[in-house]
Amino acid sequence: MVEMINITKRFPGILANDRVSFSVKAGEIHALLGENGAGKSTLMSILTGLYRPDEGEIRIQGNPVDLQSPRDAVAHGIGMVHQHFKLVKPFTVAENIILGLKGIKEVYNLKSIDESVAQLSREYGLHIQPDSPIWQLSVGEQQRAEIVKILFRGAEILILDEPTAVLTPQEAKDLYKTLRKMADLGKAIIVISHKLSEVLAHTDAITVLRGGRSVGTVRTKETSEMELTRMMVGRPVMLETVKNPVNRSSKVLELHNLSALGNRGQFALKEINLDIYGGEIVGIAGVAGNGQRELAEVVAGLRAIERGQKKVDGNDLTLASPKQMIQAGVSYVPEDRLGTGLVPNLNAMENYLLKGVQKMPSGFINWKQVAQETAEVIKKYDIKVPNPKNPVKMLSGGNLQKLLLGREISGKPRLIVTMYPMRGLDVGAMETIRSLLLQERDRGAAVLLISEELEELFALSDRLAVLHGGEVMGVVDPHKTTFEDVGLMMAGKRMAAHG
Amino acid sequence: MGNGSFSRWHFEKRETTSNLVLVMVPVLSVVIGLIFTGLFIALTGKDPLEVYLLMFDGAFGSAYGISETIVKSIPLLICALGLSIAFRMQLWNIGAEGQLYMGAFGATWAALTFPDWPAYQLLPAMMVAGFLAGGLWGLLPAIPRAYFKVNETITTLLMNYIAILWVDYLVVGPWKDPKSFNFPISPQFTEGAILPTLGTSRIHMGLVFGVVVALLLYIVLNYTRWGFEIRVSGESPAAARYAGMNYVKNILLVMFISGGLAGLAGMTEVSAITQRLQHGISPGYGYSAIIIAWLARLHPAAIVLVSVIFGGMLVGGYSIQTSGFSSTTVSMLQGAILFFVVGGEIFVNYRLVRGEKGGK
Numbered sequence: 001m002v003e004m005i006n007i008t009k010r011f012p013g014i015l016a017n018d019r020v021s022f023s024v025k026a027g028e029i030h031a032l033l034g035e036n037g038a039g040k041s042t043l044m045s046i047l048t049g050l051y052r053p054d055e056g057e058i059r060i061q062g063n064p065v066d067l068q069s070p071r072d073a074v075a076h077g078i079g080m081v082h083q084h085f086k087l088v089k090p091f092t093v094a095e096n097i098i099l100g101l102k103g104i105k106e107v108y109n110l111k112s113i114d115e116s117v118a119q120l121s122r123e124y125g126l127h128i129q130p131d132s133p134i135w136q137l138s139v140g141e142q143q144r145a146e147i148v149k150i151l152f153r154g155a156e157i158l159i160l161d162e163p164t165a166v167l168t169p170q171e172a173k174d175l176y177k178t179l180r181k182m183a184d185l186g187k188a189i190i191v192i193s194h195k196l197s198e199v200l201a202h203t204d205a206i207t208v209l210r211g212g213r214s215v216g217t218v219r220t221k222e223t224s225e226m227e228l229t230r231m232m233v234g235r236p237v238m239l240e241t242v243k244n245p246v247n248r249s250s251k252v253l254e255l256h257n258l259s260a261l262g263n264r265g266q267f268a269l270k271e272i273n274l275d276i277y278g279g280e281i282v283g284i285a286g287v288a289g290n291g292q293r294e295l296a297e298v299v300a301g302l303r304a305i306e307r308g309q310k311k312v313d314g315n316d317l318t319l320a321s322p323k324q325m326i327q328a329g330v331s332y333v334p335e336d337r338l339g340t341g342l343v344p345n346l347n348a349m350e351n352y353l354l355k356g357v358q359k360m361p362s363g364f365i366n367w368k369q370v371a372q373e374t375a376e377v378i379k380k381y382d383i384k385v386p387n388p389k390n391p392v393k394m395l396s397g398g399n400l401q402k403l404l405l406g407r408e409i410s411g412k413p414r415l416i417v418t419m420y421p422m423r424g425l426d427v428g429a430m431e432t433i434r435s436l437l438l439q440e441r442d443r444g445a446a447v448l449l450i451s452e453e454l455e456e457l458f459a460l461s462d463r464l465a466v467l468h469g470g471e472v473m474g475v476v477d478p479h480k481t482t483f484e485d486v487g488l489m490m491a492g493k494r495m496a497a498h499g
Numbered sequence: 500m501g502n503g504s505f506s507r508w509h510f511e512k513r514e515t516t517s518n519l520v521l522v523m524v525p526v527l528s529v530v531i532g533l534i535f536t537g538l539f540i541a542l543t544g545k546d547p548l549e550v551y552l553l554m555f556d557g558a559f560g561s562a563y564g565i566s567e568t569i570v571k572s573i574p575l576l577i578c579a580l581g582l583s584i585a586f587r588m589q590l591w592n593i594g595a596e597g598q599l600y601m602g603a604f605g606a607t608w609a610a611l612t613f614p615d616w617p618a619y620q621l622l623p624a625m626m627v628a629g630f631l632a633g634g635l636w637g638l639l640p641a642i643p644r645a646y647f648k649v650n651e652t653i654t655t656l657l658m659n660y661i662a663i664l665w666v667d668y669l670v671v672g673p674w675k676d677p678k679s680f681n682f683p684i685s686p687q688f689t690e691g692a693i694l695p696t697l698g699t700s701r702i703h704m705g706l707v708f709g710v711v712v713a714l715l716l717y718i719v720l721n722y723t724r725w726g727f728e729i730r731v732s733g734e735s736p737a738a739a740r741y742a743g744m745n746y747v748k749n750i751l752l753v754m755f756i757s758g759g760l761a762g763l764a765g766m767t768e769v770s771a772i773t774q775r776l777q778h779g780i781s782p783g784y785g786y787s788a789i790i791i792a793w794l795a796r797l798h799p800a801a802i803v804l805v806s807v808i809f810g811g812m813l814v815g816g817y818s819i820q821t822s823g824f825s826s827t828t829v830s831m832l833q834g835a836i837l838f839f840v841v842g843g844e845i846f847v848n849y850r851l852v853r854g855e856k857g858g859k
Contacts, residue, residue, distance in 0.1 A: 052511075069509075322741065327743075339738065340738050343734045343735045345734050350727070350731075358744075
């Protein structure tokens with residue numbers, strides 16, 4: 001159905017796609033796999049008309065096409081669901097669907113549109129209410145709204161960028177069920193993903209990109225996790241994490257009956273009791289939106305505490321400012337790396353200085369020293385920074401995260417709060433981040449690891465707390481519990497603590 | 500294996516922005532602004548080139564012209580430097596004009612209250628009073644901005660009118676010179692309230708203030724903790740908060756300094772130029788300074804250069820009056836330049852490429 005032949009795309013100094021060929025048949029779910037910076041996004045941006053290829057040809061149903069703009073791509077039946085949804089929150093599902101759509105009259109009948117949207121979603125098993133406003137929907141429902149939106153525009157070729165990154169395991173399963181149904185009805189589905197297990201379980205074919213080139217296309221049935229990993233990174237990576245035995249020291253973080261409000265004024269954290277000791281990793285499991293972000297912000301001092309108490313190393317810091325929390329030795333790797341954790345338009349040196357600047361004794365900055373320290377961190381963690389004077393927004397996701405974590409651990413913190421530290425990273429970068437977190441734990445730091453990947457939590461955590469509806473459902477020992485038990489707690493079942 | 504031939508122009512995001520582009524965008528904006536305004540001059544039947552030459556000659560063609568150009572560029576320079584700090588934090592202070600007037604008011608208060616003080620006491624007192632008055636006028640809209648996110652663009656703009664009318668009230672009311680034959684002016688300042696000038700020219704010590712402030716600003720922004728905080732806060736408030744910086748405090752402080760510098764410009768104007776408070780002490784310095792700060796991309800050294808060019812434009816504007824043009828032709832020119840600078844901003848992040856054919 002779609003063929004991309006010998007696509008080459010150059011950016012200043014970078015060969016983003018080097019003679020990549022890629023084809024998807026109707027009725028097929030095809031995964032596009034690769035490390036960050038492998039050229040997946042560029043390739044898909046070319047297919048959706050955002051970029052023009054420097055060389056190469058795109059054919060749709062055998063006919064060469066020239067996609068000059070996203071509008072051209074839509075006209076050729078190509079639709080994309082982005083990782084960050086492009087929906088207008090106060091509008092309803094149906095209103096979002098007709099937004100920007102051609103052929104809608106000045107005065108339109110929303111009822112009939114609602115009906116056709118409802119019909120379309122029934123046809124594909126996408127359960128969605130056309131008249132509910134977007135802000136009331138869960139992330140999974142919003143994603144379904146995005147899918148209905150592109151189907152409504154007549155998409156025959158659907159591209160989904162990291163579609164399960166924000167979904168619960170159950171929602172992810174449902175999504176693939178829907179995708180399969182769409183494929184059975186003759187659509188071609190392209191899924192950009194990092195999750196090997198998911199890709200192996202749900203797709204028909206996999207194309208692996210590495211360094212801008214296509215490594216090859218394999219049938220999913222005929223491949224294995226090890227083979228795919230080798231194709232992605234070109235070197236064998238240990239998927240098993242080797243961990244030293246836990247060596248707990250004193251209590252670092254204490255939360256007593258702590259409650260805090262969310263952004264909409266509701267209680268997002270209710271009566272949280274949690275202690276973290278030096279030398280251990282405490283994982284927080286839970287479906288996104290159950291208080292994880294608020295918990296991280298409360299600990300970092302970025303969100304006010306309504307009731308309860310917070311102590312670090314025995315000192316009461318319930319009312320502490322972000323600055324005081326930093327001074328108390330609390331590091332924070334936020335979910336929003338580029339924008340909160342790092343400043344996109346500043347360079348690597350300036351970003352390295354972001355927190356250290358508070359410690360400059362005289363109020364003057366010694367750039368020479370900063371340059372030196374930055375160079376050390378870049379070297380130590382093998383961060384690929386072509387030019388330390390360029391804005392960091394030009395770095396790939398893995399390098400950004402290494403820079404961010406490298407900065408956060410450079411001050412030898414007492415407590416590291418990390419939120420989704422591995423999200424969107426490639427296998428190689430993930431491995432680095434994992435081993436850095438374990439190193440910090442072995443050094444004696446307390447680590448609070450918030451994640452949505454159960455495998456990651458089980459592999460790294462010494463204790464695992466489960467959040468649901470802003471409450472701790474229980475704290476368990478990952479070695480003595482199962483995915484299923486944790487899954488039940490994530491769904492709201494309380495468990496007796498045995499960790 | 501071409502995929503069809505086409506030659507449509509379109510924008511493509513730049514991965515990097517070279518320094519050449521950063522310089523060329525404002526330079527070309529000025530050139531295009533000149534051409535654009537030239538079209539209107541041509542409509543009147545005059546040769547635009549001749550008019551521009553006349554302007555240039557008036558501003559830079561004689562020792563007098565140059566000294567007048569520098570005199571005009573002093574308040575522009577000090578105001579633009581102040582604005583550049585606020586703009587760096589993405590605080591859109593449009594109120595330099597009003598802050599300048601309030602600074603003039605503050606300085607005049609000191610000059611009229613302590614007329615007998617010698618210059619070495621009175622001038623610093625006027626500077627402090629001018630800075631404080633301008634600074635408070637900048638701080639006032641900063642408070643609702645910092646605590647309730649009230650849009651400062653509108654409040655600072657509207658407060659200009661209050662400040663200008665306040666000064667008008669003073670010079671027709673309580674501070675009117677009894678010997679002025681009803682002209683709206685304050686009494687003339689005593690000797691101690693007047694800034695020294697360079698030789699016999701009108702170039703005054705304000706020039707030193709401007710250059711020192713530019714230098715200080717450069718050092719503060721690039722080499723101090725606080726300057727770094729300003730840059731981070733401007734780029735990303737979320738990151739500033741995350742890094743433990745006090746965003747609210749910085750908004751207040753930046754707006755105070757931004758207004759204070761405009762106030763200092765007001766002080767130099769009443770002290771060195773008018774030597775009294777009067778109606779219309781500024782022909783819109785505070786507004787031109789906005790354009791200057793943008794053209795200079797907020798860089799202190801570039802602000803010095805652009806201020807002199809804009810000072811020259813003002814002086815050149817007066818000199819073309821003899822050939823039948825209003826000096827407000829210059830306002831039109833400035834407006835056109837700002838228009839093209841803002842429009843040209845897209846080239847900083849994007850480049851125009853021609854859709855090329857596939858194949859080699």
